[in-house]
Amino acid sequence: MTLAKSVRFVIVLAVGVAAVFMGSTYILAASTDEATSASGVDMTFFYKNPSPERVAKLVVFFNTLNQPDKPSAQPPTIGFLAAAFQKYPADTDKMIPDGLSATMQGIIAISLRLAGQDARAQSLVDHLKATGAAVPDLRYAPLSLDAIVASGPNEFDILWGASFASGDPRYALKILDHFATVANVDGNAEDMVDIARNFGTGADTRWLVQKRGANKAVELLAQSTALWALYSNSLQHEFIRSAVGKYIGQHPEEPASKALVALTQQYGHYDIRKVSAVSETAPGKPSVTINISYLSQIIDDLSRHAGFYPVHFQFSDDRPRAEHDVTAISGVLDPLSANFSHNPPLQLRLGLLHAIGFNLDIPGSYEKAVTAFSTLLELTPNDPQANFQYGAFLAATTKKGEGIPFLEKAKGLGELNADYWLGWGYVTIADKAKAIENLEAYNKRVPGDQKAAQILDAVRNDKVKFEVRKTSP
Secondary structure, eight states: OHHHHHEEEEEEETTSOEEOOOGGGSOOOOOGGGOSOIIIIIHHTGGGSOOHHHHHHHHHHHHHTTGGGSGGGHHHHHHHHHHHHHHOGGGHHHHSOSSOOHHHHHHHHHHHHHTTOHHHHHHHHHHHHHTTOOOOOGGGSOSSSTTOOOOSHHHHHHHHHHHHHHOOHHHHHHHHHHHHHHHTSTTHHHHHHHHHHTTTTTOOOHHHHHHHOHHHHHHHHHHHHHHHHHHHHHHHOHHHHHHHHHHHHHOTTSHHHHHHHHHHTSOOOOOGGGGEEEEEEETTEEEEEEOHHHHHHHHHHHHHHHSSSSOOOSSTTHHHHHHHHHHHHHHHHGGGTTTTTTOHHHHHHHHHHHHHHHHTTOTTHHHHHHHHHHHHHHHOTTOHHHHHHHHHHHHHHOSSOTTHHHHHHHHHTTOTTHHHHHHHHHHHTTOHHHHHHHHHHHHHHOTTOHHHHHHHHHHHTTOEEEEEEEOOO
């Protein structure tokens, strides 16, 4: 594959559409059994595998880590538990273990109130009073989760907690509706995008005070958390992504929708130090833990911008940040690759990372991607995703059809999107009939993909040519 190491080719259609391809646009969703952070992943992805027993384990976990005593952790915990108690009313006792701190019991009391279990909530408050502990005043708590008004960050966090417990988009839509009421007036949306784009970067916000005044600046800073959270959570959760997409489709001209679209076009800001953590399992024996959930979030975002060639970045500072992140993550993971050579989830992500690096012209990425995907297929030769991703990568980096056997296997194993990339693979080896067969199957299944329809038309009418572009000296 000497061609792939020194050049990249794209297929150019005579109709004027540059059709380029790369297999790593597939959205990754971290599963809870891969997670290294129980507090983050078990709660955030609870809706994918819910049970009363898992709620009880989370309650114990948060209580053990003194999470209830951290004010920022309380609202999402309240919302999460309220939705869980609402979902499993007959199993409430099972979800409240003994030996919890007074603060945790107070949180549970408020959650019970929001779940509609007033009598049980009051009983818990009375028990706390009898011990002399500080207790929440339930008179000031909303009557239910549905009664919560999405007015600020605390309420947003309660609703996000309920979202992750239930997988129900109505809580996120409350946040979205409130965000829209603010974004759609006074030119607020543009400023809110600028604020949300720089969350977590330490960027100076004095410009906002100078532009809007102190009071308005405080309001917009607070309300921009809704925009940022809608964007961030839509990356990880299909039910939120679907709800946001539906809203945008129904209100395409609203400033709120345009703000959401603008934010989704940026590449995010990530702390690469969170990808791994070093600890000592025994004196002098360090252990490295990989946070697959966070790694997957970064790769998913990278794939949206650089999972295909040519890469697409909306803002001037996005590509340099993406290149830095791929290089930095590679620097963390590559020296450890032998240690997780028997870990398919990590091998898949390593292959995707280096495939993205290839699209970003990062030296050595092609060889690293091949090594990672090859190792993955040695571990899981019959895994549809492994075959699909490697086949698509080869289809994008060689004109010799090497990806076709892997894509055919993926297709036989049930990977629906393999037909699209098989169409490309057969185009590269001039097998027009096979190319049309696969592209027709894809277009029939996904009739709304206009680019795919144009590609099929170009193949049928022999309007395809190859353009070779150098990627390294």
